[in-house]
Amino acid sequence: MNNAVKVPVVFLWHMHQPDYRDCVTGEYYFPWTYLHAIKDYTDMAAHLEAHPTCKAVFNFVPILLEQIDDYAVQLQAYFDAGESLSDPLLGLLTSATRPEPGSDKFRDLLNKCTRANRERIIERFAPFRQLVHLFETWQQDDELPCYFNQQFLTDLAVWYHLGWMGETIRRTDARVKRLQEQGTGYSQAQCEELLHVIHQAMAGIIPRYKKLAEGGQIELITSPHAHPILPLLLEIKSTKDAMPDAHLPASSHYPGGLERAKWHLQHGVNVFKEHFGFAPKGCWASEGALSDETLKLLAGAGFEWTATGDSVLFNSLNKQGNESAKELIENDTALRHREFKIEASPTGVYFRDDGLSDKIGFEYANWHADDAVADFVHHLENIVDAAPDTDNCVISIIMDGENAWEYYPENAYYFLDALYRTLADHPTLTTSTYSEFSKRNHPAVALQSLCAGSWVYGTFSTWIGDTDKNKAWDILCQAKIDYDEVVEAGTLTSANHETAKLQLSLCEGSDWFWWFGDYNPSESVKDFDYLYRQHVSNLYELIDVPKPAKLMNPISQGTGAPANGGVMRQGHQG
Incomplete structure (x- = not known):
């Protein structure tokens, strides 16, 4: 290799949560946005701040930015004027009225305060472990009387939030340390103290990432507004590009999909600019889902x-017109670590190294941090050694930037610290961003066309083709038809139309379809099934059309036990 030029490694960390709010009432159904914010978004920024010579790309989905901002605004309003919080779990740290002990709602709150990684979060802290054990013991014996009172719920709620706290906050904030040392018997004043910690973390997320971007250390990018699978909005039949035998929904076309795809892109950019003050150069199309038509839109x-994922590249190499690229890559596999250009679009395309990305997501959590980093860097070095043209090489590590870390000891504190520290001092590797890489005008590998697919297996099988997923698509397609009829009739006011349009975007998100299917765990399927049907029901309420009776019944049940709870997938189908 040319020793004068280090080979760039780009880490693209994808930050995404769907909108857990009820668009009509404003209430949050689930707490995952603010919990991942205080645990993962804070830690991921802190690791880059601790290693100022390292670089990375961060993708923030627009509806995530909106929710982070909403939590920060609500918490400020609570401290300034005592206004109530719309998240019932976060509200347990306030003086808000609670359900009576022994009631179903009280028990539901207790149960929600146990939803954390058993090994890495609950078992790590003795008081948390003991509280959860007491509650679970009672749940297993219907004859035991319920002695849980408000103090028990307070202690459990405090430990739930302490357990989910970012490791970098836990190690530096004296308030968090004091609360952990106390163990139980927390007062209302101490709950408010913890709430202040959460507020400061939430309010600081967007400014911290903006400062890192302004300093050139990170590149910030975005996705379509509510994270829809753009190729499926444009053409449901594009599913068959990578899965010729796939069973499609009865509705084989999404009405007005082109305009909806354009809306998600434009509105997403607007939301991004509102929060960061500039337009993003890159776009992680939801789930890396690409097609030729999607590239034109980008x-x-x-x-x-x-x-996107490298399975999309491998599938594309088998398409007619890509024969010369296939021959080049078969003769030099390192060529897949390059920028690609597809004939239909000037937008550059980079392909994720699925094997290396999945090692971080699924394998290294149970390794010693130093051993994991050494193994990872060794694989990077092998890529460099095998590449005859390292001047134009770029290695892409693209993965979930939040869900993986709860499976690591101490939220991957030691792994991420060692990873950045090692790469900061490496003689032949350097961390970079795609926009920085592209400034050097590297020649791109040409493809005539893409095989439509996503980073997951190179197909759309995670979102369509399954019986339950197809049911959900039929519900969405009918809702869009009903929405279009009302809009065309002109019976909506301008304000109601805008609210309904935003609600429609939530229904079009990818997350609901991800979770439908028996291979997923029942608890998660139940949650997302409920939320999807609620979002669609809210759309019907906003357009003043009776909702279909089928929305009263669950779409999917779920009986599986996938790796990491199903929140992540591996790039290649095993």
């Missing part, structure tokens, strides 16, 4: 680059 929206 170019039209002004995006200079995008990325």
Whole structure:
């Protein structure tokens, strides 16, 4: 290799949560946005701040930015004027009225305060472990009387939030340390103290990432507004590009999909600019879902680059017209670590190294941090050694930037610290961003067309083709038809139309379809099934059309036990 030029390694950390709010009432159904914010978004920023010579790309989905901002605003309003919080779990740290002990709602709150990684969070802290054990013992014996009172719920709620706290906060904040040392018997004043910690963390997330971007250390990018699978909005039949035998929904076309895809892109950019003050150069199209038509839209929206999984590349090499690229890559496998250009679009495309990305997501959590980093860097070095043209090489590590860490000891504190520290001093590797890489005008590998697919297996099987997923698509397609009829009739006021349009975007999100299917765990399927049907029901309420009776019944049940609870997938189908 040319020793004068270090080979860039780009880490693209994807930050995403769907909108857990009820668009009509404003209430949060589930707490995952603020819990991941205080645990993961804070830690991921802190690791870059601790290693100022390292670089990375962070993708923030627009509806995540909106929720982070909403929590920060609500917490400020609570401290300034005593206004109530719309998240019932976070509200346990306030003086708000609670359900009576022994009631179903009280028991539901107790149960929600146990939803954390058993090994890495609950078992780590003796008081938390003991509280959860007491509650679970009672649940297993219907004849035991319920002696749990408000103090028990307070202690459990405090430990739930302490357990989910970011490791970098836990190690530096004296208030958190004092609360952990006390163990139980927390007062209302101490709950408020913990709430102040959470508020400061939430309010600081967007400014911290903005400062890192302004300093050139990170590149911030975005996705379509509510994270829809753009190729499926554009053409449901694109599913068959990678899965010719796939069973499609009865509704084989999404009405007005092109305009909806454009709306998600434009509105997403607007939300991003509102929070960060500039337009993003890159776009992680939801789930790395790409097609030729999607690439045209990305170019039209002004995006200079995008990325997806390497299974999409391998599937595309078998398409007619890509024979010369296939021959080149078969003769030099390192060529897949390059920028690609597809004939239909000037937008550059980078392909994720699925094997290396999945090692972080699924394998290294049970390794000693130093051993994991050494193994990872060794694989990177092998790629460099095998590449005859390292001047144009870029290695893409693209993965979930939040869900993986709860499976590591101490929220991957030691792993991420060792990873950045090692790469900061490496003689032949350097961390970079895609926009920085593209400034050097590297020649791109040409493809005539893409095989439509996502980073998961190179297909859309995670979102369509399954019986339950197809049911959900039929419900969505009918809701869009009903929405279009009302809009065309002109019976909605301008304000109601705008609210309904935003509600429609939530229904179009990818997350609901991800969770439908028996291979997923029942508790998560139940949650997302409920939320999807609630979002669609709210759309019907906003357009003043009776909702279909089928929305009263669950779409999917779920009986599986996938790796890491199903919150992540591996790039290659095992």
